Amino acid sequence: MKVNLLLNNQVMIAPFKSWQNRLFIPLWFLWSALLFFSSSLYAEVRSLPHAELDGHFIQGGLVIGKTRPGNRVYFDGQSVRVSPKGIFLIGFHRDEPPQISFKITSSEHKVLLDTDLNIKKRQYNIQRIDGLPPSKVTPAKPELLTRIKKEQQLARQARIRDDERSDFMVPFIWPAIGSVSGVYGSQRILNGKPKWPHYGVDIAVPTGTEVRAPAGGIVTLAHPDMFYSGGTLIVDHGHGLSSAFLHLSKLRVKTGDKVKQGDVIAESGATGRASGAHLDWRMNLFKRRIDPQLLVPPMAEVLAGTSEQGRIQNTQDE
Ligand SMILES: [Zn+2]
Numbered sequence: 001m002k003v004n005l006l007l008n009n010q011v012m013i014a015p016f017k018s019w020q021n022r023l024f025i026p027l028w029f030l031w032s033a034l035l036f037f038s039s040s041l042y043a044e045v046r047s048l049p050h051a052e053l054d055g056h057f058i059q060g061g062l063v064i065g066k067t068r069p070g071n072r073v074y075f076d077g078q079s080v081r082v083s084p085k086g087i088f089l090i091g092f093h094r095d096e097p098p099q100i101s102f103k104i105t106s107s108e109h110k111v112l113l114d115t116d117l118n119i120k121k122r123q124y125n126i127q128r129i130d131g132l133p134p135s136k137v138t139p140a141k142p143e144l145l146t147r148i149k150k151e152q153q154l155a156r157q158a159r160i161r162d163d164e165r166s167d168f169m170v171p172f173i174w175p176a177i178g179s180v181s182g183v184y185g186s187q188r189i190l191n192g193k194p195k196w197p198h199y200g201v202d203i204a205v206p207t208g209t210e211v212r213a214p215a216g217g218i219v220t221l222a223h224p225d226m227f228y229s230g231g232t233l234i235v236d237h238g239h240g241l242s243s244a245f246l247h248l249s250k251l252r253v254k255t256g257d258k259v260k261q262g263d264v265i266a267e268s269g270a271t272g273r274a275s276g277a278h279l280d281w282r283m284n285l286f287k288r289r290i291d292p293q294l295l296v297p298p299m300a301e302v303l304a305g306t307s308e309q310g311r312i313q314n315t316q317d318e
Contacts, residue, residue, distance in 0.1 A: 043294075050104045050112040053090075058120040060184050060291030062091045062241070062283075064169075067104055071112065074103040081162055081239050089168065089239045091285035092119050094185050094197055124185035124197070132191050144227060151226045158221035158234040158242070159284050165238035167216035170261055172295040173309050175214050175245060176268060176279045178205040180299050184291035199289040200246065200282035203268075203299075207249050207277045211266040213259040214243055214281070214296070222255045229280070230271025235259060239285075243292070246280035247271050 046053040050071065055063030067073060069086040082088045092100070099116040106112055182202030188195045213235055220242065221234035231248030249269025259265055268279040283290040297307035 046117075048102075048113060048115065051102075053117075056291075056294045057092075057117065058294075059092050059094055059096050059122045060289065061119075061294055062089065062285065062290045064089060070107040072105045072107065072109070074101070074105070076100050081164070083164065083166055083239075087166060087169070089241055089285060090117075091241075091288045091290045093288045094122075094124070094199065096288075122185060124187060125183065126187050126189065128189045130191055134191070148227050151223070151228075154221060154223065155226075155232070155234065155244070158236070159240075159286060161220055161236050161242075162240050162286075163218070163236055163238045165218070165236075167261075168237040168239065168241045170215050171308065172214045172292075173212065173261060174203070174296050174299065174302060175211045175243070175281050176203045176205045176209050177299075177302055177309075178203045178209070178279075179303070180204075180293070181278055182280070184289075184293060200244075200280040201291070201293045203279045203281065205268050205277065205279055207267070207269045209268040209279070210264045211245055211248065211268055211279055213261055213263045213265050214292070216258075216260050217243070219253045219255050219257045219259065219265070222251050222253060222257075224251060226272055228273050230274065231266065231269060232272075233266050235265065241290070242284050244282040244284070246282070247274040247278065 043055050044057055046057070051065050051067045051073075053063050053065045055061055057063065065073065065088045067082065067086045067088070069082075069084055071082060071086065073080040073082050073088045075090045080088050080090060090102070096119050098119055098121060100119060102113070102115055102117045103111065104113040180201060181204040182198055182200070184199060184201055185197055187197040215237050217235040217237040219233060220236045221232060223232045226232045229244075229246035231251055233245045233248060233251060233253070234242050236242045245266055247269055248266040249271060250267040251265075252267070253259060253265045268277060270277040281292050283292045283295070297309050301307040302309045
């Protein structure tokens, strides 16, 4: 449909746009199947019996699937929401094992497909730093642990929502434009102690930079000051897919607000435990950490103004 969308790696989501206007109801299944085949140049398409899968079959990847409406989908032994149109989402964690079970049954529980999906392993940037003074390596003081635990619980709660909305069926846009200063999956090992991997993509932007919704959604968490992540927003895009924005200096929305793609939802900052001003954008499919960078065009193209995102951003700023 939209050939220009094929020029960047958002293609996995682009074809779904057309499904939103159900003009050709009797034909749409065939039509969308054709779009699937013709559109994926960068993300991978896997055509399985009773399911079409389109996305990144690698650790941190997100995959949009389509099956006959009414079918049931099980991923890694868990039931997955299937929309009335047969759309579903699956995704892979940073350290996802190379094979994950995937099953489809009819609405009457007849097994139509029972297989394993092969997931590619990724190499992450691991930094070992030794000889640091112990104070730099030890976790937060015990008196802070109650607060930290409570905040982690809030974030978990915001991410378990399984909403029937499908705001994710658009090409995602970057929430802010700037050079990428941190990537998904990287990890530091300080004095031999592995720290939490970095699950977001860091965009180097000064404090006060507008943060835009990368896709529509509902705000499920708007916290002005968390211990680690400072000003924090979580936006739910439907089917358990959510975006989080960390270290914000200002929140422009509140919990429960509905946002459209491109809406200004916050301002970036260096709040919480941040080494400097930047926007940290994370994505989850429920508990699984997804790499947001796989869903948007390369930042270099956006900065050069050669991608769709550059144009979206420019028109909005004028
Ligand atoms: Zn970060």
